[in-house]
Amino acid sequence: MIHAARIVSVAGSPDASEAETAFAEELGRLLAESGFTIACGGGPGVMEAVCRGAVSAGGETIGLLPSDDPADASEFVTLPIPTGLGRARNRVVALAGSALIAVGGRYGTLSEIAFALDAGRPVCAFGRWGAIPGVVPVESPQQARDFAASSHEEER
Amino acid sequence: MIHAARIVSVAGSPDASEAETAFAEELGRLLAESGFTIACGGGPGVMEAVCRGAVSAGGETIGLLPSDDPADASEFVTLPIPTGLGRARNRVVALAGSALIAVGGRYGTLSEIAFALDAGRPVCAFGRWGAIPGVVPVESPQQARDFAASSHEEER
Amino acid sequence: MIHAARIVSVAGSPDASEAETAFAEELGRLLAESGFTIACGGGPGVMEAVCRGAVSAGGETIGLLPSDDPADASEFVTLPIPTGLGRARNRVVALAGSALIAVGGRYGTLSEIAFALDAGRPVCAFGRWGAIPGVVPVESPQQARDFAASSHEEER
Amino acid sequence: MIHAARIVSVAGSPDASEAETAFAEELGRLLAESGFTIACGGGPGVMEAVCRGAVSAGGETIGLLPSDDPADASEFVTLPIPTGLGRARNRVVALAGSALIAVGGRYGTLSEIAFALDAGRPVCAFGRWGAIPGVVPVESPQQARDFAASSHEEER
Numbered sequence: 001m002i003h004a005a006r007i008v009s010v011a012g013s014p015d016a017s018e019a020e021t022a023f024a025e026e027l028g029r030l031l032a033e034s035g036f037t038i039a040c041g042g043g044p045g046v047m048e049a050v051c052r053g054a055v056s057a058g059g060e061t062i063g064l065l066p067s068d069d070p071a072d073a074s075e076f077v078t079l080p081i082p083t084g085l086g087r088a089r090n091r092v093v094a095l096a097g098s099a100l101i102a103v104g105g106r107y108g109t110l111s112e113i114a115f116a117l118d119a120g121r122p123v124c125a126f127g128r129w130g131a132i133p134g135v136v137p138v139e140s141p142q143q144a145r146d147f148a149a150s151s152h153e154e155e156r
Numbered sequence: 157m158i159h160a161a162r163i164v165s166v167a168g169s170p171d172a173s174e175a176e177t178a179f180a181e182e183l184g185r186l187l188a189e190s191g192f193t194i195a196c197g198g199g200p201g202v203m204e205a206v207c208r209g210a211v212s213a214g215g216e217t218i219g220l221l222p223s224d225d226p227a228d229a230s231e232f233v234t235l236p237i238p239t240g241l242g243r244a245r246n247r248v249v250a251l252a253g254s255a256l257i258a259v260g261g262r263y264g265t266l267s268e269i270a271f272a273l274d275a276g277r278p279v280c281a282f283g284r285w286g287a288i289p290g291v292v293p294v295e296s297p298q299q300a301r302d303f304a305a306s307s308h309e310e311e312r
Numbered sequence: 313m314i315h316a317a318r319i320v321s322v323a324g325s326p327d328a329s330e331a332e333t334a335f336a337e338e339l340g341r342l343l344a345e346s347g348f349t350i351a352c353g354g355g356p357g358v359m360e361a362v363c364r365g366a367v368s369a370g371g372e373t374i375g376l377l378p379s380d381d382p383a384d385a386s387e388f389v390t391l392p393i394p395t396g397l398g399r400a401r402n403r404v405v406a407l408a409g410s411a412l413i414a415v416g417g418r419y420g421t422l423s424e425i426a427f428a429l430d431a432g433r434p435v436c437a438f439g440r441w442g443a444i445p446g447v448v449p450v451e452s453p454q455q456a457r458d459f460a461a462s463s464h465e466e467e468r
Numbered sequence: 469m470i471h472a473a474r475i476v477s478v479a480g481s482p483d484a485s486e487a488e489t490a491f492a493e494e495l496g497r498l499l500a501e502s503g504f505t506i507a508c509g510g511g512p513g514v515m516e517a518v519c520r521g522a523v524s525a526g527g528e529t530i531g532l533l534p535s536d537d538p539a540d541a542s543e544f545v546t547l548p549i550p551t552g553l554g555r556a557r558n559r560v561v562a563l564a565g566s567a568l569i570a571v572g573g574r575y576g577t578l579s580e581i582a583f584a585l586d587a588g589r590p591v592c593a594f595g596r597w598g599a600i601p602g603v604v605p606v607e608s609p610q611q612a613r614d615f616a617a618s619s620h621e622e623e624r
Contacts, residue, residue, distance in 0.1 A: 004538070004541070004545065004546060004547070004548055005546055005547050005548075007538075007547070007548075007549075037547065039549070062547070062549070064549075068398075068563050068587045070472070070475075070566070073472070077472065078472060078473055079472070079473050079475070079505065079530070079547070080472055080473075080475075081475075081507070081530070081532075081549075081560065081563075081564045082563045082564065083559070083560045083563065084398050084399060084400060084559050084560070084562075084563045084583075084587065085244075085397060085398060085400050085553075085559065085560070086380075086396050086397060086398045086400075087247070087271070087274065087275075087396060088244050088247045088396060088397050088398075088400065090271075091243070091244045091247075091267075091551070091552050091553065092549065092551045092552070092553070092560070094552075095536050095549075095550045095551065095552045096549045096550065098538070106274070107270045107271070107273040107274035107290070108270070108274050110266070110269075110270035110273075110274075110288075111247075111267050111270035111271050111274060113266075113270075114263045114264070114266035114267035114269075114270055115243070115246075115263070115267050115552075117263040117266075118243065118262070118263035118264050118266075118267060119243075119536045119552065132266075134263070160382070160385070160389065160390060160391070160392055161390055161391050161392075163382075163391070163392075163393075193391065195393070218391070218393070220393075222554075224407050224431045224554075226316070226319075226410070229316070233316065234316060234317055235316075235317050235319070235349065235374070235391070236316055236317075236319075237319075237351070237374070237376075237393075237404065237407075237408045238407045238408070239403070239404045239407065240403050240404070240406075240407045240427075240431065240554050240555060240556060241397075241403065241404070241553060241554060241556050242534075242536075242552050242553060242554045242556075243552060244552060244553050244554075244556065247395070247396050247397065248393065248395045248396070248397070248404070250396075251380050251393075251394045251395065251396045252393045252394065254382070271396075275380045275396065397556075399559070399583070399586065399587075400553075400556050400559045402583075403555070403556045403559075403579075418586070419582045419583075419585040419586035419602070420582070420586050422578070422581075422582035422585075422586075422600075423559075423579050423582035423583050423586060425578075425582075426575045426576070426578035426579035426581075426582055427555070427558075427575070427579050429575040429578075430555065430574070430575035430576050430578075430579060431555075444578075446575070
């Protein structure tokens with residue numbers, strides 16, 4: 001693939017805390033500046049914040065929606081993909097990127113972490129799921145961006 | 157539903173330890189004796205052991221296979237269902253039962269635990285994933301059977 | 313597999329005509345008498361009718377539901393499996409049986425026919441989709457039952 | 469969505485005829501020139517040809533792969549999304565665009581047509597599946613492009 005985008009997956013709750021929202025927005029900006037396209041679930045909360053950050057820096061954002069209606073995507077999704085899979089779309093979110101970054105999140109996010117690790121994708125997490133074996137805990141958006149960048153390099 | 161079976165989901169690794177295999181086989185026997193139909197991934201290891209135990213007590217076993225070929229089921233699966241979904245079938249395993257029992261297992265099992273909790277199914281675990289928030293750790297097949305039985309009662 | 317059930321898939325519309333409903337109920341009875349377990353989408357219309365017929369003859373019926381709630385199954389489903397996949401569960405319906413019988417139906421049924429043929433499953437149809445290349449048109453429940461029985465024999 | 473891409477889905481066989489390949493490549497070029505992003509299965513044959521055409525005109529191409537490995541995408545896929553769903557990813561291909569264009573194809577393509585129609589997406593087809601009720605037959609890449617463009621307008 002000579003033209004292929006560098007994609008990184010971002011997971012997190014629709015009802016994010018203020019700290020998680022701020023983390024996600026800054027993360028989106030940093031990832032876009034580093035040339036990454038973001039793949040996420042396309043909904044509110046962490047998903048919306050990371051897309052808002054990415055779009056503010058001119059980035060592209062893929063929203064893998066559970067429904068069959070592209071209008072369900074948040075306004076900062078540039079490529080809405082209505083999967084029609086319900087929450088089974090979490091598997092697609094987990095696999096879309098060369099790495100997965102989790103920002104807080106609940107059991108839906110945990111399912112994405114599990115599927116990513118199961119498929120050999122590197123995973124880092126800010127907050128709740130950082131202690132899952134195999135997950136690298138991160139403290140800042142910069143650390144998460146660096147994690148994604150180095151994961152992508154190793155993969156090549 | 158006047159005729160509906162009582163279904164419980166069982167998750168675990170294809171490459172189970174001796175202790176996990178023994179736990180799963182005894183669990184299958186106990187669940188079948190208590191009138192439960194077992195739903196699992198239909199493969200080797202924990203999945204095969206729980207089905208072997210259930211069949212030895214005259215029980216029914218549903219094998220939700222990742223492939224599209226029913227012949228991929230272990231010989232103790234009485235109802236092989238080739239889903240053709242790859243490991244996205246983990247979501248179906250997680251939802252099929254009124255509760256989920258995890259026996260050891262790795263990231264595939266973790267994805268099933270996450271999907272079950274996400275959908276409000278009670279989850280208990282023997283071994284590795286017992287410390288996940290929301291999961292009830294169990295020490296014996298009897299405890300796991302009692303957990304499934306009481307979960308099913310509460311649900312009604 | 314020494315104990316494996318003989319499963320046949322039945323597809324059709326939630327809003328069946330009277331002729332389709334009568335066909336499906338008689339088909340369910342005949343399949344159960346021939347020792348088949350029925351797999352279907354678990355909903356109303358053709359799905360409910362084929363399950364009602366099967367249960368009246370002491371048969372088992374698997375309902376592969378789009379939702380994550382087993383209570384969404386019709387009352388004649390003996391094994392409700394909430395897949396949580398939305399209409400992507402049509403793929404599971406298509407693959408569950410050693411053959412697929414379509415009774416009327418619309419585009420959902422057509423997706424099941426396409427997936428079954430794609431995976432090498434024999435398909436027969438009463439009514440609307442009988443002219444799709446690769447589908448065998450049938451006129452009576454007896455013909456459909458014989459089709460399923462001979463498909464199962466060939467497969468062994 | 470203020471930034472959302474206009475996406476159209478294209479379906480067709482991995483083993484396309486020469487006429488289908490030529491049709492698909494010209495179609496890809498025309499769609500990209502009209503500002504559409506293409507969503508397809510990401511494989512060889514029609515899928516590769518439509519992506520090659522789109523990329524030659526500076527367009528973007530989303531490849532929704534059945535496997536979990538982005539390296540399985542053809543070289544003209546600019547956004548490889550490994551779904552890990554096997555052929556159940558056909559549902560995602562069907563829903564990703566505001567319309568579906570089928571170029572030849574076999575049962576996999578038929579499943580995509582059925583899912584698209586089931587979800588209310590307009591569908592046109594060159595060749596084999598043009599006679600399915602609800603599908604608009606087209607004779608040229610220009611006609612197919614115009615169909616996609618007018619479908620997108622109506623949807624807004």
